Amino acid sequence: MEAVNGVIRKRLHSEVALISQVSEYIIAAGGKRMRPALLLLVANALGYRGTHHHELAAVVEFIHTATLLHDDVVDESDLRRGRSTANALFGNAAAVLVGDFLYSRAFQMMVGIEDMRVMRVLADATNVIAEGEVLQLLNVHNADVSVEAYLQVIHYKTATLFEAAARLGAILGGLNEAGQERMAAFGRHIGTAFQLIDDVLDYSGDEEATGKHLGDDLAEGKPTLPLIHVMLHGSATQAALVRQAIEEGGREAFPAVIEAVKDCGALEATCVFARQEAEQAAALISDLPASIFKDSLLQLCSFAVARQH
Numbered sequence: 001m002e003a004v005n006g007v008i009r010k011r012l013h014s015e016v017a018l019i020s021q022v023s024e025y026i027i028a029a030g031g032k033r034m035r036p037a038l039l040l041l042v043a044n045a046l047g048y049r050g051t052h053h054h055e056l057a058a059v060v061e062f063i064h065t066a067t068l069l070h071d072d073v074v075d076e077s078d079l080r081r082g083r084s085t086a087n088a089l090f091g092n093a094a095a096v097l098v099g100d101f102l103y104s105r106a107f108q109m110m111v112g113i114e115d116m117r118v119m120r121v122l123a124d125a126t127n128v129i130a131e132g133e134v135l136q137l138l139n140v141h142n143a144d145v146s147v148e149a150y151l152q153v154i155h156y157k158t159a160t161l162f163e164a165a166a167r168l169g170a171i172l173g174g175l176n177e178a179g180q181e182r183m184a185a186f187g188r189h190i191g192t193a194f195q196l197i198d199d200v201l202d203y204s205g206d207e208e209a210t211g212k213h214l215g216d217d218l219a220e221g222k223p224t225l226p227l228i229h230v231m232l233h234g235s236a237t238q239a240a241l242v243r244q245a246i247e248e249g250g251r252e253a254f255p256a257v258i259e260a261v262k263d264c265g266a267l268e269a270t271c272v273f274a275r276q277e278a279e280q281a282a283a284l285i286s287d288l289p290a291s292i293f294k295d296s297l298l299q300l301c302s303f304a305v306a307r308q309h
Helices: 002-011 017-028 032-045 052-075 086-090 092-111 116-139 147-172 177-204 225-232 236-248 254-263 266-284 293-308
Strands: none
Touching: 002 052, 017 052, 017 086, 017 092, 032 052, 032 147, 032 177, 032 293, 052 086, 052 092, 052 147, 086 092, 092 116, 092 293, 116 147, 116 266, 147 177, 147 225, 147 266, 177 225, 177 266, 177 293, 225 254, 225 266, 236 254, 254 266, 266 293
């Protein structure tokens, strides 16, 4: 990760001062770096000993950071990772345009690897992520979103980049097509578990630990899995409350919605779903040779569902 951070610092450079300022602000905010870590661990678990994994891990982090910049503008967010969002500090225009810079810099970097498989994986992933963003936008204030439709959104929007990171590690590690698909599925399951726990933390987390406001999803009218669970399994009164809260957005109903979410076991049900995803991920790497990297991948499966931030 130190090598990746070195690549990130070097590649963030721009003669345009505002680009460097905004880019460094958002990267310096830290974050869990799970996606680049996933790529590094998979490559190392498969015996890769070159340096392309550092460059590609930085590419994955740039793509992720670009999506965060754009997300915060779309969601009108003002807090991320415990700090003011870039759009709150520098304005929406700067956040969007620097996000564009990070996307294009990521593609400059991936071309340097000179491997068409790598470019195809990342080009496809960024396209699917964009589709996921639009799908989520279409679902805002829609209380009739099904579990299947919601899972499609988080697969596209979140799990796709985890999937791409794991597939890239498999490509660098020399796996055949079947092996690459297996590792991609591993990443997809971890990414899904990760997002489901994000959904849970939006109703039960500690704001200081998560670095963002509780209830942001509800305020934006986003129908996440805990809310869908209430509408499917809660009482008629609870279902009506949640439906209205999704359709109207805002924070006025948040205390009552939290009570309904907890009362009908929606958070526990979402956690069970997340654990199942993590268990499927762990099963997919059971045949990897023993190593500290395999152990770390298994720990990553556990962290995805046990985390409190």
